[in-house]
Amino acid sequence: MSTIATRTAGAARLTAAVLALAALIGTELASGGAAGVPAPAPAGAAVQARAADAAWPVLKAGARGTEVTALQHLLTARGHSLTVDGAFGPATTAAVKAFQRAQRLTADGIVGPATWSRLAPTLREGGRGPAVKALQSLLKARGQAVTVDGTFSAAVTAKVKAFQRTRGLAADGIAGQRTWAALLDAGSGAPFGDRAAVARQILRTGGISLATAHPGGRHAGSTARQNVIDTANGKGALTSPWSDKPHRRVALDPRMLDALLKLRTRHGYRVSVSEIAGGDHSPTSRHYAGLAFDISHIDGRHVGDGTPHRSLMSACRTLGATEVLGPGNAGHGRHVHCAWPR
Numbered sequence: 001m002s003t004i005a006t007r008t009a010g011a012a013r014l015t016a017a018v019l020a021l022a023a024l025i026g027t028e029l030a031s032g033g034a035a036g037v038p039a040p041a042p043a044g045a046a047v048q049a050r051a052a053d054a055a056w057p058v059l060k061a062g063a064r065g066t067e068v069t070a071l072q073h074l075l076t077a078r079g080h081s082l083t084v085d086g087a088f089g090p091a092t093t094a095a096v097k098a099f100q101r102a103q104r105l106t107a108d109g110i111v112g113p114a115t116w117s118r119l120a121p122t123l124r125e126g127g128r129g130p131a132v133k134a135l136q137s138l139l140k141a142r143g144q145a146v147t148v149d150g151t152f153s154a155a156v157t158a159k160v161k162a163f164q165r166t167r168g169l170a171a172d173g174i175a176g177q178r179t180w181a182a183l184l185d186a187g188s189g190a191p192f193g194d195r196a197a198v199a200r201q202i203l204r205t206g207g208i209s210l211a212t213a214h215p216g217g218r219h220a221g222s223t224a225r226q227n228v229i230d231t232a233n234g235k236g237a238l239t240s241p242w243s244d245k246p247h248r249r250v251a252l253d254p255r256m257l258d259a260l261l262k263l264r265t266r267h268g269y270r271v272s273v274s275e276i277a278g279g280d281h282s283p284t285s286r287h288y289a290g291l292a293f294d295i296s297h298i299d300g301r302h303v304g305d306g307t308p309h310r311s312l313m314s315a316c317r318t319l320g321a322t323e324v325l326g327p328g329n330a331g332h333g334r335h336v337h338c339a340w341p342r
């Protein structure tokens with residue numbers, strides 16, 4: 001069932017106001033840290049090591065985050081003069097195209113597997129320079145305490161080994177292609193399955209707005225933002241008691257959380273999330289199983305108002321969603337629904 005299309009116009013205006021407020025809060029969080037969210041807890045026994053199945057991310061203009069910072073350091077290492085700011089803007093696009101032309105790749109400015117594999121050098125102890133800074137930035141973002149100083153010391157070797165062990169890679173302390181891919185394939189910076197760490201990262205990432213109310217204003221404990229805050233605090237997310245009676249706490253699925261983060265960090269969309277585990281859906285909805293989110297706004301515009309919802313829906317499928325609905329599907333003219341399998 002739709003969460004928004006069935007509401008009145010008045011409620012829709014309220015939703016828009018709430019989302020505008022959420023966008024403001026998101027901006028503050030981006031610069032000031034996540035208010036009300038405690039310091040990261042150590043990874044517990046529930047955290048699983050992911051097998052060595054990492055894939056190179058695809059980065060393009062508009063993306064931001066640690067992967068972009070690493071890209072900029074790697075381009076700098078190849079002699080391209082760039083400001084390393086973690087934002088994939090026109091200067092980064094120009095540098096990527098120049099690198100691609102030099103490598104006789106398609107110069108489309110989009111960084112995929114072919115470009116990454118040529119950019120990422122094999123690094124080992126004794127190495128120096130901007131490429132080592134790229135490695136150190138990624139290690140740091142993945143929870144390894146290193147200084148980003150461009151020097152591959154014995155301490156860095158130890159951190160590379162520690163990271164490799166978390167991903168089921170051979171712990172040789174050398175950053176080769178598989179280690180680079182694994183370092184780059186973690187939009188959350190968290191070992192797969194660490195839903196609290198992913199939730200904290202979502203709260204810290206600018207450009208992901210989480211609704212702070214439902215249409216009609218009821219059930220404040222089950223809003224999208226409260227769902228993510230509860231998850232960051234190690235609790236389950238509350239469902240809403242409209243159709244899911246009585247409401248209860250569910251664990252948000254890490255695949256869904258990771259994908260929400262990557263819509264921003266990898267695919268470059270600014271998104272507003274209207275519902276996660278809460279809202280008014282059919283009793284068997286995947287929302288109530290912690291497996292789905294609804295996107296109401298893309299890049300500041302409401303879904304249906306000329307938004308790139310088709311490409312966002314395709315990004316959800318790329319990120320593993322198996323139930324993706326949007327404009328053109330009954331009840332989804334004004335939002336995109338992405339859900340992961342049970």
Ligand SMILES: [Zn+2]
Binds near residue numbers: 292293338
């Ligand atoms: Zn939905």
